[in-house]
Amino acid sequence: MKQLYALLLLFALNGFSQTIALQSFATGFNSPVEIVNAGDDRLFVVQQTGVIKILNANQVTNPSAFLNISSLISTGGERGLLGLAFHPNYATNGYFYVNYTNTSGSTVVARYSVNASNPNLANTVGTILLTIPQPYANHNGGTLRFGPDGYLYIGMGDGGSGGDPGNRAQNKNELLGKMLRLDVDNGTPYAIPAANPYAAADGADEIWAIGMRNPWKFSFDTVDGNLWIADVGQENVEEINKVPVGDGGYNFGWRCYEGNSAYDTSGCAAQNTMTFPFATYSSAGGSGNCSVTGGYVYRGTAYPNFVGKYFFADYCSDKIGMVSSTGSISYSSVLPGGGFTTFGVNASNELFVASQNNGVVYKVVDTSLGVNDVEKSPFSVYPNPAHGTFAVHSGTGAFPLQITVFDISGKKLLSRTIESDNENIDVSGLSSGLYLVNAQDNSGMPSVSRLVIE
Known part of the structure; x- marks a missing residue:
């Protein structure tokens, strides 16, 4: 027996394949662009319009905003309130950080704090850490994440327009087209981590990596600490990068390369100095794809066949993809909602995704678990x-x-x-x-x- x-038991664990599906979790959001947890059972849904709403575990959204900074921002297209990150010690210091485009169109990274007497309400006055002028309205990046090293990482697009005509992504003295890393626990308003690649050399001290086109979404694997960056392509290739955190110094190739393909290599460094993508997919005409929305490596417990796979979406195809440990990609069928702008995880590392088209936050599920x-x-x-x-x-x-x-x-x-x-x-x-x-x-x-x- x-x-x-x-x-x-062996059959039950291995005798099926995962099937990606979505379950509606909450509705009524206006242009959701980020989903973040603060280490408890709440999800914080960032709306591009400048409002952060709290979504509770019982699927009820608080009627009052956690934070409303709509008067400070410019919106439309790729502008607006774009990013949110809670300090690793948020439970004790109450600090969180936002990324938005101000009324002049510049990128602003600012620190705010929670109200001392109401955990569902933030104080309305923040402290600006960094302001970066933007030459165009698009390619603003927007994501903020604290890495396993305790530093704040910031994704910056190349400033917009087609093909990076200012060659900003390869210019180590420009903050556009980069991954930045700041020490927000020291200095005024921040300090530079000593291991940043240009901290003691020619180049902008804040830079951690160069050669990004528009790293709209990135995340850290909670198990091995690797950084996954989804960089939106120019015309033909969407790319997903995976690197260890370490000391940085990576050159992800843009505008010299779009994915693995040469784009404009005039004046570029040697190819062997570039860090090429872990995975790519086509966004060329006829593919149905247009813009990668990066997600997370699944580390939840509800769906064992998802574990260790990196999830992403494409804004136009309305499909969710999974990247395996070898870099191969598999896709879901076309899913409801579409226009997927962001993924998020709760404190248990279960996965969610939001649709800009209908304002719904969905839970990502494996439907093969719902049968005998x-x-x-x-x-x-x-x-x-x-x-x-x-x-x-x-x-x-x-x-x-x-x-x-x-x-x-x-x-x-x-x-x-x-x-x-x-x-x-x-x-x-x-x-x-x-x-x-x-x-x-x-x-x-x-x-x-x-x-x-x-």
């Missing part, structure tokens, strides 16, 4: 995913059933006997994730099903 159970693992099994679990309780349906009406719940390592967590289909089994004490449910009738024959608890 133990051998049979082990075989069923053993296709011909007479038993099935429902609802799946479960919230607090679940029940077991017997297609043959064979009761009583001995029900045992295991985690995916095979550890038994609970066991009970049920007499009918409508008996709820309490799993409220179990954390969110994937479990295995073993149902045995009087003959002792086991049937294993997957159960997702949310």
Whole structure:
């Protein structure tokens, strides 16, 4: 019997392929461009219009804004409130950072703080850390992230217009077309990390890497610390870069190269000094693609087949892609909403995505987990995913059933006997994730099903 159970367990974990789908989580947002968590069960949804809203775990959005700086920003096209990052010590210092284009169109990075008496409200006066003039209205970048080294990383586009005519991305004295890194815990208003590549050399001290076109979205893998940067292409190639944080000094190639292909190599450094993409896909005419929206490496627990894969979307194709550990890409079918502008993760590292087209925040799910693992099994679990309780349906009406719940390592967590289909089994004490449910009738024959608890 133990051998049979082990075989069923192996089948339950490996006998299926992931299927990317979306579940509507919350509606009513206006041009969502960022989803961030602050280490608790809330999601903070950044709207390009200058408003940050709080989305609670019960899928209810607070009626009042967490922060409204609409009077400070210019909007339209690629301008607006674009980025949000909470300080690693936010729980104690209350600091968070935003990236927006001001009324002059310049990029501003500013620090704000939470209201001391109301965690759902921010103080309305911030401190500007950095202002960067923008020559055009597009290619503003916008994402802010704290790295595993505790420094604040800022993605800056090349300033806009076609083909980077000012060759800013390759100019080490310009902050446009770069990844910047700041020490916001020291200095006034910040200090330069000593390991920044130009901190003690010719070049702008804030620069961590050069050669970016428009790194609209980037993120850090919470397991290995690698930085994933999705850089929007010019005409033909969308690129995804993966690098260790380290000391930086990378040259990601633009405008010399678009992805792996030469674009304008006049006056460029040697090719072997460039860091080429980990993965690329076509956005050439007829492909249906136009602009990569970078996401995250999935590190949640609900969908084991997603673990370790990097998720991204394309703004025009309305598909979500996954990059494997070898750099190969697989895609979902066309998904609802479309116009995907941002991904986000909650404190449990479950994945969300937002549509600019309809203002909906979706949860990214693996629908293959919603079916019984053993296709011909007479038993099935429902609802799946479960919230607090679940029940077991017997297609043959064979009761009583001995029900045992295991985690995916095979550890038994609970066991009970049920007499009918409508008996709820309490799993409220179990954390969110994937479990295995073993149902045995009087003959002792086991049937294993997957159960997702949310």
